[in-house]
Amino acid sequence: MSAKPKDRTDIATGLLLMAAAVFFGWQTMGLEIGTSLRMGPGYFPMVLSGLLFLLGLLVFLKAFGREDEPFGKVAWRGMAFILPAPVFFGLTVRGLGFVPALFLAALIAAQASTRLKPLHGLVLAVIVTIASTLIFSYGLGLPFRRFGPWLQF
Amino acid sequence: MTMKLTRRLMLGAAMAMGLAGAASAAFPERQITLVIPFAAGGSTDVVGRIVAERMGKALGQQIVVQNVGGAGGSLGAQQVAKADADGYTILMGTVATHALNPLILKQKPYDPVADFAPVSLLVLVPNVLAVNPELPVNSVQELIDLAKKEDLSFASSGNGTPLHLSGALFNSMAGTEIAHIPYKGSGPALTDVLGNQVPIIFDNLPSASGHITSGKLKALGVTTKERAPSFPDVPAIAETLPGYETYSWNALFAPAGTPPEAIAALNKAALEAMADPEVAKRMGEFSATIVASSPDDLGKHVATEMAKWEPVVKAANVSLD
């Protein structure tokens, strides 16, 4: 059976789309659906969730009988450092303040590449922080606290 | 009277203590952030920015405006409620943040009374009931009569806004059932009324005033008890429906627990700003009435407003999660 060609990427896509549809549909459960003539808040999302499920199913079914394409490498290191950068900035910008939060976010993001040596990453983060502070905080006067309450004793 | 006197004495004592405690640190020693709980460009933002600039001069420190919009003003109010109670973070509160949202929201993100220290009630802003000129009515009474015969609808800037509730209060007092059509903000609601897609609107007077003077909208009545000084020819709805009164307002709040000397300094600066003829002129153009109250009076005002809106919110059956 395994000799039959199938497109694994599209199988995954179809399954994920159906999962997303189920998630949205489940979230719609608590909302009032109403009728076509007097639509409640749940009507439109319910129709869309159903449609998304159907489309996911079609993608899934059409994946069989078709050759796979190479999936390529996955940027694990990139994901591990790029995605946390804005999250970290968000978690600390009020507490630590703009300057340290931005510095740490840039420093985290700089770790994503193996090509950037740690020391160079540090220098880059310092430069980015100084330049951004000058532009946004002093130049444009954005109302961010430069150093937050966590750093004041 | 005695209450006020005691309070003043206490305030004085507190001030003395504060001065003794930190002789060098007179409030304010650094810049103050004024959180405006709505997007830049709206009427609250405009009032806030005008006042902030003038108050900054009075205090000798810059007041930086930060727009924290979202969830009908709740996000910004919540942020100030949780901020350090040092007087350096203050809120431009409105009828929405300190009367309506607390009544409407099922989950209470903050307590409008316990979480805040009132500073000053700055201005009252009238709302207006206006119709597209093609609607064959010329007075509030004619509108009520027409609404009892035909299906009508009114536009507002959104669900649970003071304008929606002004309409709801109108319906309940006039015994009409004018359907509510909510929009995302005043702009799109006005557009549809100008294009006669919807015949009636409840809007802030400042935002509708340009269309009223140009004749693109017919103003039937203002929502304040008295006529608005900027539109003396437009009757008050209360002239037809006695007791009808709604208006929007803007007031400054600090987080609860803010030192009294900081409140006093902010209040003094606010009063000074509102007494400035230039500010007064701007507010006049804006159809806003200056109040510039004491902190105590703002506290009472919040209590009165919540008591007034509670039955309306119940009657209109609005609630948000």
Added chain:
Amino acid sequence: MDLLNNLALGFSVASSLANMAFCLIGVILGTLIGVLPGIGATATIAMLLPITFQLEPVSSLIMLAGIYYGAQYGGSTTAILINMPGESSSAVTAIDGYQMARKGRAGTALATAAIGSFFAGTVATFLVAIFAPPLTTIALKFGAAEYFSLMVMGLVMSVALAHGSVLKALAMVVLGLLLGLVGTDIYTGAPRFTLGITQYADGLNFVALAVGVFGIAEILRNLEDEHDREVMTKNINRLFPTREELRQMVGPVLRGTAVGSVLGILPGGGAILASFASYTVEKKISKHPEEFGKGALAGVAGPESANNAGAQTSFIPLLTLGIPANPVMALMIGAMIIQGIVPGPNVVTEQPALFWGIIASMWIGNLMLVVLNLPLIGLWVKLLTVPYYILFPIIMAMCSIGVYSVASNTFDLYAVAFFGLLGYLMSKLRCEPAPLLLGFVLGPLLEENLRRAMILSRGDPTTFITRPISATLLLLTAAVLVLVFLPQIRKRRDEVFTESDA
């Protein structure tokens, strides 16, 4: 000639030394801030708004308008160079512009964008000057039913944005529509899909979505295999388009200008459709539709012109009605009120110097931008020679600041990370981000207008076909549907007979 007198008045106001200077400052500041990744026109204006408060009303509005076009130019630059759109309009430019840049044609793409924008801006400015009042009358004929039909047409067109599987593109549109519904239902106030987080009560931030699915996904793709990544920097010796390329631009620019001018007038969200609609038109009438998504010149020229024309004509409802067509316009209204000008239909008659001054400055601002930007192209292209691993920590820092500055909402930053992950996953699964983005933008408008139309018609669904403008739009939609799907079906039939499609 009233018009000539008015324009003369306008130019005399706008060309005063001070106002020219403010226009130039606005344009430069707008370009510089807008070119930072993840910072679009809305964020730029929000940041720069306080600067303008100290000025005279005319100067302040001229400067604000300058910031607005400047930020749009800047946004397109970032979209082309690093696939990081800061606004919905530049998201379309990113599709083919970025592919051109990858092929070493960044200079051509940037020049095309600048020239197309300037032409469209010029035409649209004159449209505003001549036809503003009558056009407003037409715009007011658009009610909920008409907007619904218009959005349906936009959705059908969105399928053409995809260059891969139509099925997956449809799925992405629907997913985008669902994401667009996150937030508070405006009719009942019920929260939807917010997972109990009040910070998402007003919906997900568009910039967070665009930066995530386009920009961050692209950064991650570049980090997949660092020893083997393609070098973008070769082959960029030619900055300006050749005569042949200029000739190819004419059609797309003209059509884009027409599409954008028409849609920009509609205050209920017409302008956001402009660049998407233009892309569809170009792809449909191109002799080489297969080039779209792989660096087609027309895919940059058309949408950029449409976008700029739409941006310009969206001033019509602002100036003639005092009603903002988008958040940027709302900020400008706020600026007018702060300056003591009551926005509304009376501005034209009561403040002719202001009204015509702004219109004249629009054209001057566009001229300044093209003069400013053409020489800058060399500099921007040089930016691509900066090693990518140095560029992306900077990009991440700018994105964080830009997204946070819009509403000081830290949850928007978490959304950036989430959408970055989603975008990367989508790219691995060969799903395209542009249809998702369009669905996200249109979702709320579609539902809002559908439900409003039904309430206004008292539950009568025939309202969509009994109202003439709405019916016309639906007919057009049907025509587009046939045009889009007929070749697909025919092609599929051919493929069945030859080989299974890969």
